[in-house]
Amino acid sequence: MAGGWTNDDGVNQQIQDSVNDEIARIRNSLPSGESLEFCEECGIEISEARRLALVGVRLCVVCQQERDESMEKVSLYNRKGSKDSQLR
Numbered sequence: 001m002a003g004g005w006t007n008d009d010g011v012n013q014q015i016q017d018s019v020n021d022e023i024a025r026i027r028n029s030l031p032s033g034e035s036l037e038f039c040e041e042c043g044i045e046i047s048e049a050r051r052l053a054l055v056g057v058r059l060c061v062v063c064q065q066e067r068d069e070s071m072e073k074v075s076l077y078n079r080k081g082s083k084d085s086q087l088r
Contacts, residue, residue: 031056039063 035051038044039060046060059067 031058041067 031054033056035055035057036046037051039046040058041063042060044060046057050061051057
């Protein structure tokens with residue numbers, strides 16, 4: 001079923017674009033490079049197990065949890081949708 005002024009392929013493309021954008025956002029937020037020995041936020045030592053498990057880790061577990069909780073929640077609203085679908 002087509003939505004708004006678009007055909008079925010257009011709707012599927014909007015969905016795929018939304019999925020691709022979210023994947024790209026998550027990949028860009030992953031740490032990279034060499035792991036730090038000490039947390040860049042609080043300065044306590046990051047355990048060797050954590051440094052080995054996560055390449056490029058920069059925060060201790062506590063600081064990472066705080067950062068994750070404070071991150072803005074991702075909107076599930078499809079902003080790429082047609083004007084018609086946004087009015088529903």
